[in-house]
Amino acid sequence: MDYTQQNYKAKKQMLDSIGVTSIDELFSEIPKDLRVKELNISNGQTEQELLNSFKRLALKNKIFTTFRGAGIYDHYIPSLVCEVIGRSEFLTAYTPYQAEASQGTLQAIFEYQSLICTLTGLDAANASLYDGSTSVAEAVLLALRISGKNKILISSLLHPEYIQIVKTYLENSKAELVVLPQGINGAIERTVLEANIDDNTAAVVMQSPNYLGIIEDMQMLSAATKSKNALFITVVNPLSLGLFQAPGEYNADIAVGEGQVLGSPMAVGGSTFGFMAVKKSLEWKMPGRIVGQTTDKDHKRGFVLTLQSREQHIRREKATSNICTNASLNALAGCVFLAGWGAEGFVNLAKTNISKARYAFNKIKSLEGFKVKFENKTFFNEFVIETQKNIKKINKVLLKNNILGPLDLSNFNENLTNCLLFCVTEQRTKKEIDKLVELLAKI
Amino acid sequence: MEKLLNEMSSQCKPAYSVNLDVECDYQIPESLKRNSHLGLPNIAESDLLRHFINLSRQNYALSTTFYPLGSCTMKYNPLINERIAKFNEFNAVHPYQAQETMQGILEIIYKLEKDLCEISGLDYFSVQPAAGAHGEFSGLLVISKYFKSIKQKRAKIIIPDSAHGTNPASAALAGFDIIPFKSELDGSLSIEKLKEILTPEVAVVMLTVPNTLGVFEKSVVEVSKIVHDNGSLLYYDGANLNAVMGIIRPGDIGFDVMHINLHKTFSTPHGGGGPGAGPIGVKAFLEPFLPVPRVELKKSKYILNYKKSKSIGKVKSFFGNFSVLLKAYVYIKSLGSVGLKNVSEQAVLNANYMLAKLKNIIDVPAGEKCMHEFVLSPKSVLKNTVRTLDVAKRLLDYGYYAPTVYFPAIVEEAIMIEPTETESKETLDKFIEVLIKIILEESNKCPQKVKDAPVNTPVKRLNEVEAARNPILKW
Numbered sequence: 001m002d003y004t005q006q007n008y009k010a011k012k013q014m015l016d017s018i019g020v021t022s023i024d025e026l027f028s029e030i031p032k033d034l035r036v037k038e039l040n041i042s043n044g045q046t047e048q049e050l051l052n053s054f055k056r057l058a059l060k061n062k063i064f065t066t067f068r069g070a071g072i073y074d075h076y077i078p079s080l081v082c083e084v085i086g087r088s089e090f091l092t093a094y095t096p097y098q099a100e101a102s103q104g105t106l107q108a109i110f111e112y113q114s115l116i117c118t119l120t121g122l123d124a125a126n127a128s129l130y131d132g133s134t135s136v137a138e139a140v141l142l143a144l145r146i147s148g149k150n151k152i153l154i155s156s157l158l159h160p161e162y163i164q165i166v167k168t169y170l171e172n173s174k175a176e177l178v179v180l181p182q183g184i185n186g187a188i189e190r191t192v193l194e195a196n197i198d199d200n201t202a203a204v205v206m207q208s209p210n211y212l213g214i215i216e217d218m219q220m221l222s223a224a225t226k227s228k229n230a231l232f233i234t235v236v237n238p239l240s241l242g243l244f245q246a247p248g249e250y251n252a253d254i255a256v257g258e259g260q261v262l263g264s265p266m267a268v269g270g271s272t273f274g275f276m277a278v279k280k281s282l283e284w285k286m287p288g289r290i291v292g293q294t295t296d297k298d299h300k301r302g303f304v305l306t307l308q309s310r311e312q313h314i315r316r317e318k319a320t321s322n323i324c325t326n327a328s329l330n331a332l333a334g335c336v337f338l339a340g341w342g343a344e345g346f347v348n349l350a351k352t353n354i355s356k357a358r359y360a361f362n363k364i365k366s367l368e369g370f371k372v373k374f375e376n377k378t379f380f381n382e383f384v385i386e387t388q389k390n391i392k393k394i395n396k397v398l399l400k401n402n403i404l405g406p407l408d409l410s411n412f413n414e415n416l417t418n419c420l421l422f423c424v425t426e427q428r429t430k431k432e433i434d435k436l437v438e439l440l441a442k443i
Numbered sequence: 444m445e446k447l448l449n450e451m452s453s454q455c456k457p458a459y460s461v462n463l464d465v466e467c468d469y470q471i472p473e474s475l476k477r478n479s480h481l482g483l484p485n486i487a488e489s490d491l492l493r494h495f496i497n498l499s500r501q502n503y504a505l506s507t508t509f510y511p512l513g514s515c516t517m518k519y520n521p522l523i524n525e526r527i528a529k530f531n532e533f534n535a536v537h538p539y540q541a542q543e544t545m546q547g548i549l550e551i552i553y554k555l556e557k558d559l560c561e562i563s564g565l566d567y568f569s570v571q572p573a574a575g576a577h578g579e580f581s582g583l584l585v586i587s588k589y590f591k592s593i594k595q596k597r598a599k600i601i602i603p604d605s606a607h608g609t610n611p612a613s614a615a616l617a618g619f620d621i622i623p624f625k626s627e628l629d630g631s632l633s634i635e636k637l638k639e640i641l642t643p644e645v646a647v648v649m650l651t652v653p654n655t656l657g658v659f660e661k662s663v664v665e666v667s668k669i670v671h672d673n674g675s676l677l678y679y680d681g682a683n684l685n686a687v688m689g690i691i692r693p694g695d696i697g698f699d700v701m702h703i704n705l706h707k708t709f710s711t712p713h714g715g716g717g718p719g720a721g722p723i724g725v726k727a728f729l730e731p732f733l734p735v736p737r738v739e740l741k742k743s744k745y746i747l748n749y750k751k752s753k754s755i756g757k758v759k760s761f762f763g764n765f766s767v768l769l770k771a772y773v774y775i776k777s778l779g780s781v782g783l784k785n786v787s788e789q790a791v792l793n794a795n796y797m798l799a800k801l802k803n804i805i806d807v808p809a810g811e812k813c814m815h816e817f818v819l820s821p822k823s824v825l826k827n828t829v830r831t832l833d834v835a836k837r838l839l840d841y842g843y844y845a846p847t848v849y850f851p852a853i854v855e856e857a858i859m860i861e862p863t864e865t866e867s868k869e870t871l872d873k874f875i876e877v878l879i880k881i882i883l884e885e886s887n888k889c890p891q892k893v894k895d896a897p898v899n900t901p902v903k904r905l906n907e908v909e910a911a912r913n914p915i916l917k918w
Contacts, residue, residue: 010868029812039561039689051523057547058530068539083492084499092520098845100900101839103900141616217475246479266534266537267534268538270759271717306911322616325717326574326717329714340458342485343481345458355463358467
C-alpha cells in the first residue's frame with residue numbers, strides 16, 4: 001500500500017516550481033556517503049494481504065475465560081464506548097492546541113476531569129497520564145517537589161510493577177524509597193507505618209484494594225500519615241469506588257490509578273490510561289495537560305488547555321513533568337464508560353463484582369485442599385486462597401479447559417508460598433464460576 | 444453550545460445495567476463504605492450518543508481537514524490499521540497469561556523492534572516507552588546507567604535551544620544538568636561553540652535531526668566525531684524521522700541512542716493527545732541497559748527475558764502500548780522498504796513545494812530549502828499589529844487546522860508548517876492561497892477581521908488568560 005498522492009505530472013510540476021529536476025536534489029544537503037542503499041524490510045502488502053497475515057498472527061494468541069486480574073481486568077465495554085472512541089474526529093485529532101477547533105476533545109476531557117473528581121472525592125484532575133504505574137511515579141515526584149523532603153514510604157502491597165517503575169523514576173534523584181512490609185493479615189499495619197515515618201517523609205503511598213485484593217484501612221493510614229505532615233497518596237481501582245470510601249473521604253492529597261477498568265480492553269496491558277486527582281491546593285503542581293473552562297469573545301462557554309505554565313513546552317527543564325502525549329483517547333473511553341453506567345449502574349456494577357467474587361470465594365474456600373489466607377478481610381473482586389495442591393498442575397488443568405486460572409503468588413513474597421490470587425469480575429457467569437470450582441475440586 | 448453531561452442528567456435510568464446471576468450476601472464494614480455523593484450523570488444511551496457525536500463534530504481532525512501542524516507529522520492514518528487493532532485475539536489477551544499463549548503478540552513486538560533497528564541503523568530496540576517524552580527519559584536513563592557502569596562521572600547534557608521542550612524536561616527528570624546550546628539564526632549548530640561547552644562531564648549531546656527549523660544539520664558527522672572524541676554519547680530525537688526514512692540512518696552517522704514517535708512517523712493516530720508510543724533504540728554496547736522484559740527468540744519460541752542485571756528496570760507496566768505498536772507494525776508491513784523511503788521523499792517534496800511558493804512572500808529564517816517541514820517568520824509582512832496567533836486563528840475560519848505557532852522560540856512570530864506526504868498538490872495549493880491571502884491581503888485591508896478570528900468555529904476566540912487566572916477545572 002502507498003498513501004501518497006502525487007502522480008508523475010504533479011511531481012513534475014512541483015519539482016519545476018521548486019527549481020530542481022529530481023526529488024534526489026532535495027536531499028543534496030545530506031552527504032552522499034551517509035545515504036542508505038536500501039532498507040532490508042519486506043515488500044509492501046495490499047490491504048487484503050495485511051488482513052490475512054495479521055489474522056494469522058492474531059490466531060497465535062489464545063483467549064481464555066479469565067479468573068486472573070493483578071492490575072489488568074476483564075470488564076464489559078459498552079457499545080457506546082467503542083462507537084465514540086472510533087469516531088475519527090476524536091481518533092485523528094492532535095493534542096487540542098487550537099482550542100476553537102478542538103472543542104469536542106476539550107469538553108470531553110473537561111467532563112472526564114469532572115467525573116474523576118466526583119469518583120475520587122477530590123478537587124482537580126488532569127487530562128490523563130500513560131498508565132497506573134507512571135501515575136504513581138508522577139504522584140511521588142509531585143510530593144517530593146513540593147515538600148522539599150526526600151523520603152517516600154511505599155506499601156509493599158502496591159502492584160509490584162508499580163514499585164519497580166517508581167524505583168526507575170527515582171533512579172537519579174536523591175530521594176530515599178522505603179518499602180513497608182505487609183502485616184500478617186495481608187494489609188499494612190499502623191505500627192509499621194509509624195515506625196518508618198518521620199519529619200523528612202514527603203509522602204506515604206498506599207494501594208486499596210491492594211495487590212492481594214484487600215481493602216486497606218485507609219482512614220487509619222491517612223491519619224497516621226498526616227500526624228507527620230506527609231502527603232497521603234492513594235492508588236485506587238476506580239470501580240471499587242462505587243462501594244468503598246473515596247480518597248477525599250479519608251483526606252487523601254493525591255489519588256492515582258489505572259484507568260483500564262473504565263472502558264479499555266486488556267490488550268496485554270496497553271494502551272490504557274492513568275488518572276490523577278488532587279486537592280485544590282495542589283492543582284498548580286500537577287503534571288500533564290489540564291483543561292479549564294473559560295468564555296469566548298461573545299461570553300459563550302468554551303474550554304482550553306490551561307495552567308500551561310507548568311508544562312514542558314513553556315517551562316522546559318523546570319516543568320512539573322516531561323509528559324506531552326498522554327492517553328487522551330483511553331481517558332475519553334473512561335468518560336463515556338462512567339457516563340454510560342451512571343451513578344446507579346456504576347454502583348450496581350461494583351456490587352456485581354463483589355457479589356460474584358464472594359460467591360466464588362465461598363465455594364473455593366470450602367473445597368478440600370483450599371483455605372482462606374486472610375481471615376475476616378474485606379475484598380473487592382480479588383482474593384487470596386492458600387492451597388496444598390500443586391499450583392502448576394492447577395493452572396495446567398484449567399488452561400486445558402480454556403480457563404486462565406488464578407495468579408501464582410509464590411514468587412511475590414515468602415509469606416505467600418502456595419497462594420493463589422483469584423479475580424472474578426461481572427464478566428464471569430455463574431456457570432463459569434461453577435465450572436472453575438468443579439475443576440478445582442477434582443485436582 | 445453543547446450541554447455538559449451534568450446539565451443533561453435527569454431522573455431517567457442509566458444507559459447500562461448488569462444482571463446478577465448468583466446469590467450471595469456480603470458485608471462491607473461501615474467504616475470502609477463510601478458515604479460521599481457519587482455524582483455520575485444518569486443519561487439514556489440515545490442522548491449520550493448524540494452528545495458525544497455532537498462533540499466530535501466540534502473537532503477539526505485529520506479525517507476532516509488538512510492539519511499542517513509542524514513537528515507533529517499529522518499524516519493520514521490508514522483505516523486497515525484500526526481494523527486489525529480491533530481483533531479480539533489482540534484485545535482480549537491478559538498480560539499475565541503464559542508466554543506460549545501470546546506468541547502472536549510477542550512475535551509482533553520482536554519483529555517491530557527488528558524493523559525499527561533496520562530503519563534506524565541501531566542494534567537493539569525496546570518498545571516499552573509510552574510516548575516520545577517517555578522514550579527520551581528512558582534513553583537518557585540508559586546513558587546515565589551506562590556511565591555509572593564504567594565508573595565515569597558524567598551528569599551533564601547539551602541540548603540546543605531550538606529543541607522541543609520535552610528534551611530539557613526529560614533530561615531534568617533523568618537527573619542531568621542541562622547546558623543550553625545556542626543555535627545560529629538558521630537553526631544550525633556552530634562547531635566552535637560546541638567545542639567550548641563540551642567538557643569531560645558531558646554525558647550526552649541531544650540533537651533533533653533534521654532540526655526544528657526543518658534543516659538537515661550538515662555538520663552532523665563532524666559533531667559526532669567531536670562528541671565521541673570527548674567520550675560523550677549522541678542522542679537522536681526521532682520526532683522528525685519522517686524526513687529521512689530510507690535516506691539516512693541515525694545509527695550510521697554515529698548516534699548511540701534514539702527514540703521514535705510511532706504516533707508521528709508510523710501513522711498511529713494521535714487520539715487527541717495519545718496514546719502514543721516512544722520506542723528507544725541503542726547501539727549494541729547499551730543493550731544490557733534497556734528496560735525489561737526483553738522479547739527474545741529462543742528455539743523458534745518468543746520469550747520474555749527479565750534477567751538483565753544492568754537494565755534500568757521497567758519504565759511502564761507490562762509491555763508498552765501494544766495497541767499502538769500493532770498499528771505501527773501494520774503500517775510498516777503495508778508500505779514495505781520502497782514505500783517507507785517514498786514517504787520521506789514525498790514529505791520532503793511537499794514541504795519544499797510549499798516553501799517554494801511562500802519563500803518570496805514571507806521571510807524564511809532557515810533558507811531556500813527544507814526537509815519535511817519549514818518555519819516562516821511573517822513579522823515583516825504582517826500589517827496593523829496583526830500577529831501570527833491571529834493568522835493561525837483566521838486559518839480555522841477557512842476550515843484548516845493551524846500550523847504550529849511560536850515554536851521554535853528562536854524564530855520571531857514563527858509559523859511551522861509540516862504538510863506530510865499524504866496530501867495532494869491541490870490541497871497544498873489551496874492552503875497556500877489562503878495563507879497568502881490572510882497574511883498579505885486581510886492583515887492589510889481588514890485587520891480587525893483577522894484579529895477577531897475565528898468566527899466560523901463552534902466558539903469564537905477563547906480567553907486563555909481568564910482560564911488560567913481563575914481556574915475552573917470541573918463542573
